[in-house]
Amino acid sequence: MRVVVTGASGWIGSAVVPELIGAGHQVVGLARSDASADALTTAGADVVRGTLDDLDVLRGAAADSDGVVHLAFKHDIAFSGDFKGAGEADRRAVEVIGEALAGSGRPFTIASGTPAIPGRVATERDGHDPDPAAAARGAAQHVRAVTAELTLSLAARGVRSSVVRLAPTNHGEGDNGFVPALIGIAREKGVSAYIGDGSNRWSAAHRLDSAHLFRLALEKAPAGSTLHAVAEEGVPVRDIAEVIGRRLGLPVVSVPAAEAGAHFTWLAGPFADNRAASSALTRELLDWRPLQQGLVEDLEQGHYFK
Numbered sequence: 362m363r364v365v366v367t368g369a370s371g372w373i374g375s376a377v378v379p380e381l382i383g384a385g386h387q388v389v390g391l392a393r394s395d396a397s398a399d400a401l402t403t404a405g406a407d408v409v410r411g412t413l414d415d416l417d418v419l420r421g422a423a424a425d426s427d428g429v430v431h432l433a434f435k436h437d438i439a440f441s442g443d444f445k446g447a448g449e450a451d452r453r454a455v456e457v458i459g460e461a462l463a464g465s466g467r468p469f470t471i472a473s474g475t476p477a478i479p480g481r482v483a484t485e486r487d488g489h490d491p492d493p494a495a496a497a498r499g500a501a502q503h504v505r506a507v508t509a510e511l512t513l514s515l516a517a518r519g520v521r522s523s524v525v526r527l528a529p530t531n532h533g534e535g536d537n538g539f540v541p542a543l544i545g546i547a548r549e550k551g552v553s554a555y556i557g558d559g560s561n562r563w564s565a566a567h568r569l570d571s572a573h574l575f576r577l578a579l580e581k582a583p584a585g586s587t588l589h590a591v592a593e594e595g596v597p598v599r600d601i602a603e604v605i606g607r608r609l610g611l612p613v614v615s616v617p618a619a620e621a622g623a624h625f626t627w628l629a630g631p632f633a634d635n636r637a638a639s640s641a642l643t644r645e646l647l648d649w650r651p652l653q654q655g656l657v658e659d660l661e662q663g664h665y666f667k
């Protein structure tokens with residue numbers, strides 16, 4: 362297939378591109394900078410220049426493709442607090458791509474996140490929309506949920522749409538997400554901390570396993586599928602803190618929930634959540650079998666601490 366990939370030079374995209382090329386697909390990557398374009402060319406992909414705001418570019422690229430993998434998101438403005446603005450840009454991009462693919466039966470898969478379900482493990486059957494309070498705040502989970510629901514609705518318009526929900530950590534060498542942020546906080550504070558008893562869990566996957574699932578979704582996921590890129594159902598956050606403390610030679614301590622905001626700042630909410638998730642239905646549906654090392658083993662390799 363000729364596959365358009367947005368966010369093709371990002372953390373997940375830069376793994377998806379070689380995964381697709383290695384399976385014989387032709388990749389056209391959306392690039393908003395010279396550096397991204399050069400990285401894609403080096404990886405063996407064709408390049409179309411543009412951003413999520415260039416709707417005519419997205420429409421044309423999707424129309425000329427055999428399928429689309431949408432990974433781009435305006436993380437820069439989202440992390441500055443404008444989740445609503447990032448979500449609106451994402452929604453417009455999905456609408457345009459969906460219009461270009463409507464009635465064709467061609468695949469369209471996007472990235473989202475696994476939900477935080479208090480007291481139990483999240484599954485692929487759990488809906489995408491969070492509670493009304495989160496919607497009212499324009500919270501990040503709601504922003505991504507709107508786009509996910511829109512994508513799945515395209516199945517009724519003749520698009521083989523699917524949503525791949527990513528674990529909170531997609532680890533691997535070069536990761537710049539939650540785990541490196543926790544390591545930075547530990548170095549700054551002089552302790553490696555967890556919240557409360559540290560028993561809440563984060564699901565995890567190596568980014569290469571996640572990239573493989575995106576390919577499988579593109580190739581054979583049924584229309585309207587919700588998939589979980591989860592290799593490990595739940596790693597206790599205390600285990601993560603203990604590895605960080607051991608590798609940095611720092612004490613490992615508990616921080617009371619009331620003090621978590623002061624210690625972890627923006628990471629306090631995600632680190633306190635229970636984000637355990639199952640991928641049993643995904644594995645059964647697509648025969649996805651994660652092959653890479655787990656999160657704790659990856660941390661023990663040392664590259665996170667260089």
